[in-house]
Amino acid sequence: MESTNRQSAFAIWTSLISNILLTVMKLSVGLLFSSQVLIADGVHNAGDVFATAAALVSMMISKRPPDKDHPYGHGKAEVIGAGIVAVVLLLAAVYMGYHSVMALMEPPHEASVLVLIAAGISLVWKQWLYVYTIRIGKNTNSSGLIATAYDHLADVYASLAAVIGIGLAMLGEYYNIHFLKYGDPIAGIIVAYFVLKLAIHMGRTSVDVLMEKNIDDDKMEEILQLVQSIPEVKRIDRIRAREHGHYMIVDVRVGIPAELSVQEGHDISKKIKQAIKDQNPIVEEVLVHLNPWYKENSKK
Template sequence: MTYEGPKALLTAWVSLVSNLLLTLIKIIFGLIFHSTALVADGVHNGGDVIASIATIGSMKLSNHPADREHPYGHGKAEDISTAFISIVLIVAALFLSYEAVKALFGPISSVSLWAFIAALVSALWKWLLYLYTNKAAYRYHSKSLHATAADHLADIYASIAAALGLGIGWIGSVLNIPYTHFGDPVAGIVVSILILRIAIVMIIKATNVLMESSVDENAQEKYSEVFLSFPEVKKIDILRAREHGNAVLIDAQIRIPASYTIQEGDDLTEAIRTKMLRIYPDVEEVLIHINPWYEGRELVEPDSVPHLKNK
């Protein structure tokens, strides 16, 4: 596992400070220049501040070592944070949709060039922040940073839509072009739908991890190849792999020759575990159960969940 807590945490702090500054800039400029789109986008960024605080808290918690109450560690704290960020995005998308629809039927207001510039600066700032956070998310294998990067991407859409709507409205007011004031709310509705889609995909992924769902089939096939690369492994009875925070936990039952001693079986499982961890750094634990293999004898697969029979 290559997760680097302190460096990843620094990235989360950069996101928090940036979101806080952007929230103040958007709301202040929006109120001064009477821009509904900019105020709504600022409120959206306010939700991002809350999400960033949750991200930092979850990353600190996930770095805590395993203890008696949490023998598998605290890795799922980041998945809980991802789900929380998704909920914040869903609420923000619904709020932006409401504000955009209300603006469609509200009074026509003049658009300021400064509000348009503020929206452009916000979009550029968020784009640089997205590149920085997304790169860090892959480097440090952090789900919370992946969720934060997705949040930044949603903010880029929102800021571009606000800038596009404000720009159309400003040009229309200068050139007296009718109906251009509708550009802002229409763009806001479109972006709200995009943000909502991102949030739904994120919350589904986080929920799957919290519900102990398996990793995808391609990943399981790759793990199987590692087991079968050892000629002593005659068959894989069961292979289960699940995500636990930023790590993957693997449980397997394999068949090896029945003539092997306990020491030989232990040496083999340790060799498999070492190779798996070396090839796949995100794999944190490999639990291997050995079943006997007899040449020429029909194999009966064990139950996936062993159970005891009452005597």
């Protein structure tokens, strides 16, 4: 656990420092050469700095053990952090879309090789950050880190569109093709669309977890099969499971033979818990409720 916590912390700090450096680079070059797509991407990165800091704080809180006021732990702090990232992405998408549309109403700005290089550096850097953080995020089942990874992915889209848009603008200037000269702001509009789509997806996922939506059907079926594999379980009355940030809580209600003793019922509960946890390392707690099962009633 300590090793995974260190990995998560290192990944989020790497993301934070990278976002600060990329923000400075993009805004400096974008403002110097009046590149709308690079300025918009730079503002997006500035929002990323705030979002990554929020994810870092939420991850630190989520690792705290359960206490008197939070008996189920602090795992949902990561989900709140992921929600903040989604809001930042939404605002960035609106900003990029608006300014890119406004740029279409103005004479096209001259494209620069330096702007293209800056966008290319951002593309490679962000692609590496996405691959790195999504791997660590999935290994540690960290909602905050996975959200940060998808934020990097949005930047990959932005930088790719910027490279294409700036490249088209340069071709338009070289061959004097007027509509290609607007490649920069058109790319900004495309970027805004993809970032908006990603923000909505992330926001919906965060709301689902906060509203304690059931886990997906495949995982639920897997847990169902595990419980049914316990010989003493004669009936499954209810199974519920919910994500709680980087871990999961499962609630099981089953019927067992009524003639069994309290001790035997306790042992069956332990079997159920162990079977579920052995197959699902992210399950933090299994709540088992035992109901009496009568053989004669089952034949009716």
